Amino acid sequence: MADRIEPRVLKGFRDFLPEQEGRRKAVQTILEQEFRRHGFLPIDTPVLEYTDVLLGKGGGETDKQIYRFEDNGGRDVSMRFDLTVPFARYMALHRNELYLPFKRYHIAKVFRGENTQRGRYREFTQCDFDIVGVDAASADFEILLLMVRSLQALGVREFQVHLSHRGIFNRFLSSLGIAGQSVELLRTVDKIKKIGDEAVRAELASLVGADAAEKVMAFVTASGSAEEVLHALIGLAGNEPADTGRLAAVLDAAGAVGIMDHVRLDPSITRGLDYYTGIVFETFLTRLPEIGSVCSGGRYNDLASLYTKEHLPGVGSSIGLDRLLAALEELDDTAVVAQSVDVLVVSFTDEDMGANHALAEVLRARGLAVEVYPEAKKLGVQFAFAEKKGIPVAVICGPEERAAGTVNVKDLTNRTNHDGLSVDGAAETIASILGR
RNA sequence: GUGGAUGUAGUUCAAUGGUAGAGCGCCAGAUUGUGGUUCUGGUUGUUGCGGGUUCAAGUCCCGUCAUCCACCCCA
Structure with missing residues (x-):
């Protein structure tokens, strides 16, 4: 026998199991x-x-x-x-x-x-x-x-969109005469949440000197309500319709539709990618x-x-x-x-195969997602399969039920049985179990 | 790409350089038409992979692959 090839995936690449996918x-x-x-x-x-x-x-x-x-x-x-x-x-x-x-x-x-x-x-x-x-x-x-x-x-509730404006920051740097180092400055400021104010202040000072560093820090650490921060930025960089005016308009609209709970004006947001020219966003949980x-x-x-x-x-x-x-x-x-399927049709004997699929088709025609267990195994095995796959309902139609013209429905979430139903009754019972 | 940590059964974890183990899970039976309890029996390992040191390596050394952490950058 030939050597088996090791099944593996590349670093940083992943397979997804059905539940994840x-x-x-x-x-x-x-x-x-x-x-x-x-x-x-x-x-x-x-x-x-x-x-x-x-x-x-x-x-x-x-x-x-x-x-x-x-x-x-x-x-x-x-x-x-x-x-x-x-x-x-x-x-x-x-x-x-x-x-x-x-x-x-x-x-x-x-x-x-x-x-x-x-x-x-x-x-x-x-x-x-x-x-x-x-x-x-x-x-x-x-x-x-x-x-x-x-x-x-x-369904995410606890999150905040931090927003800022590259244009204001760059204009501010120009007014300080240090716009030439804007890339390094942006990158340094970007680290503020990780390494803290003091470390950033020191790094800035080594780039542009203590005075300018102090001013940059004042800019990026402006805090308070959005209005207060905006006011502080205008105080430092001056008002300009293209950037501070734009930011004010966006914040205004956010207030109008009632999403300010999730919005924060945060001048330390800069974004590493260099193609951004205006407003920038980052979202944190x-x-x-x-x-x-x-x-x-x-x-x-x-x-x-x-x-x-x-x-x-x-x-x-x-x-x-x-x-x-x-x-x-x-x-x-x-x-x-x-979401898995709604219903599993269990199998008693191999001879029931056609009838089971026919029953499944009838249920599908009523809008249910249905699958048929492919082998006549012990019922417990089939129920365990359904539970593993997250199927909430089993439909049982063995020789006895088939002779009587009825089907049994089992709610797998609480293991209760609803026996002796017509197909219509079964469909209704399933719908009520599924809450539809 | 650089630096550090980790890698043992399906899973969670053990094992002073001296025979690889336990819980959980899983399979079978008690129970041939109804699985969450109980009991009985059973199951799984090239210890990530490849070299080296040693009488002897899961354990020490080197390499490699993967994961995690930091730098960097970003989703």
Whole structure:
């Protein structure tokens, strides 16, 4: 016998068992419903792209994380590491077949070759939603609203969307004459929740000197209600319709629809990705902040300019499905449960096979999800199978019942029997057990 | 990519360098048409993988793979 091949999966990649995958699919379905309710439409793009399309001109950090290789035709190709960059390419390519403003959602796997950790994988699913073609407060707000509504639709209650505005921060840095180091400064400020105020202050001081560091700290640690923080930012950076005015309008709308409980103006949010130009979002679970942001995004007004002359401003956000599920599982907060079938038809003898399937078909015609146990095993074995698979009801129709023209229904959740029913009666009983 | 920790049965965990074990689970029977109790019997291991040191390695050393933690970055 030949040597067996070790069954294994790559670091950072995962198989999903039916229970997990059922939950993932259920979450995706709920999200899709929510996206569509707000006028977003589905699209898809290839997993592989030409490397220059994905890397753009910058390269930088993404260079190291990207899965890149030469295909059999000698092309330099890469796997997508997010859904936003391919979407920018998509918009540039299909601009003439679409209309603006265009709202799309895209749920798909992306790939990053970085080191793994809890809630961090090399293959993971993102749920993106974006609005392209308008640079308006309404669009910024709609993305924020959908972030809140999506998490609520999934049964998540304790979360906060932290938002800020890159433009204000950069303008503030310019006024201090240190805009040239904005990338390093953004990165340093981004660490504030992890390493604390003092460590960030020290790091900033080594970058731009103690005086400027103090001012930057005053900016990013502004706290209080959204109005108070906004007031503080205006005091430091000055008022400007394009950024502070935009932020005020978005917050105003959030107040108008009553989602301010889930919204916090937090100037320390900056986002590492360099394509953001305006408002930026990050979402944290109140009881598990250390797992990181479960839904992030922002405005990127220049992204499509890599691929087209046309100005295509965009704003969007992305839910990290795997990270969110990992967190919800840990918090035991999964309102979303994978659905198995409703009914198991048990088998007594192999001769009943056809009759059992016929009975299953009758029940399916009444809107029930039904499966037939494929072998005539002991009843206990079949009940145990149903319980393991999460099937709530068993239908029993053995030789005696068949002769009498009746069926028995067993509620597996409390092990009670409802015997001697007609098929109609059985369907009604099942419906009441299922609460329909 | 760098640094650190961990890796034993399906699972949770034991085992001063000296014969790999226990609980839970699982299978069979008591119970040939109704599984949550009880009893009886049984089951599973190339100790992640590959080398090395040793009379002897789950245990020590090296490499490798995977997971977790930190840096970095991010969903």
